[in-house]
Amino acid sequence: MLNPMSNRWSLVIPVKTLVAAKTRLAAATGPHRTRLAVAVACDTVSAALACPLVARVIVVTADPAAAGPLSVLGADVVPDPDQGLNTALRTGAAHAVRVAPGDPVGALQADLPALRPAELATALTAAAEFDQAFVPDALDVGTTFYGVRAGLPFTPRFGGESRSRHLAGGAKELCVEGIESVRRDVDTPDDLRAAMALGLGGHTAAVVADLWPSG
Numbered sequence: 354m355l356n357p358m359s360n361r362w363s364l365v366i367p368v369k370t371l372v373a374a375k376t377r378l379a380a381a382t383g384p385h386r387t388r389l390a391v392a393v394a395c396d397t398v399s400a401a402l403a404c405p406l407v408a409r410v411i412v413v414t415a416d417p418a419a420a421g422p423l424s425v426l427g428a429d430v431v432p433d434p435d436q437g438l439n440t441a442l443r444t445g446a447a448h449a450v451r452v453a454p455g456d457p458v459g460a461l462q463a464d465l466p467a468l469r470p471a472e473l474a475t476a477l478t479a480a481a482e483f484d485q486a487f488v489p490d491a492l493d494v495g496t497t498f499y500g501v502r503a504g505l506p507f508t509p510r511f512g513g514e515s516r517s518r519h520l521a522g523g524a525k526e527l528c529v530e531g532i533e534s535v536r537r538d539v540d541t542p543d544d545l546r547a548a549m550a551l552g553l554g555g556h557t558a559a560v561v562a563d564l565w566p567s568g
């Protein structure tokens with residue numbers, strides 16, 4: 354049964370098969386690339402689970418090397434049908450609706466290693482005011498969060514320049530202060546430096562310390 358009063362979210366976090374992940378960081382990370390990808394996902398999932406407005410995190414992945422550590426952290430893991438990012442997100446959302454039909458459903462990128470639970474709570478509180486809403490990435494080109502009210506169609510349009518597609522799809526762009534860590538996705542070495550300036554989570558900080566011991 355729908356619970357229109359629920360303000361706790363089901364969050365779907367997609368994690369790509371590690372052998373194909375974080376390719377834009379390959380030159381900077383060498384053999385540590387997949388380790389970094391897992392660490393970044395672990396920090397994202399840990400921060401999401403620590404957010405008081407998050408009821409559950411559903412990770413969608415086909416990769417057992419990601420599924421293991423993320424389920425230990427407390428995420429539910431759903432198999433990825435391997436038909437692209439938005440299909441993975443819809444699969445996770447369908448699981449969320451089966452488990453908790455009265456809760457709003459959001460999609461959060463897995464590459465937010467500086468994510469702060471309180472900043473995620475600010476974004477989720479703002480999102481709850483709208484039927485569908487999204488948070489643009491730090492460059493105002495992509496998207497880091499997309500969410501819908503309970504019972505409404507979940508239509509993510511992630512991939513590349515997704516900010517404009519989410520706008521065109523009628524989602525409200527959330528322009529709120531104090532959500533820098535929600536917007537700070539990491540795809541390139543410059544992104545990683547920017548996330549370091551915000552403050553990395555412990556998993557990612559440990560890999561970065563091994564990569565660049567002199568800081």
Ligand SMILES: Nc1nc2c(ncn2[C@@H]2O[C@H](COP(=O)(O)OP(=O)(O)OP(=O)(O)O)[C@@H](O)[C@H]2O)c(=O)[nH]1
Nearest residue numbers: 367368369374375376377413433437438441463464
């Ligand atoms: N489950 C799942 N997650 C995906 C898929 N494609 C992308 N993702 C996730 O979506 C987010 C954005 O992914 P991308 O930017 O396309 O890929 P990336 O691995 O982060 O980086 P690049 O290899 O440099 O493009 C990350 O959280 C990925 O783990 C997919 O097909 N399935």
Ligand SMILES: C=C(OP(=O)(O)O)C(=O)O
Nearest residue numbers: 495496511512513515540
């Ligand atoms: C998938 C996306 O981002 P990126 O490829 O930059 O991680 C997106 O912003 O929709």
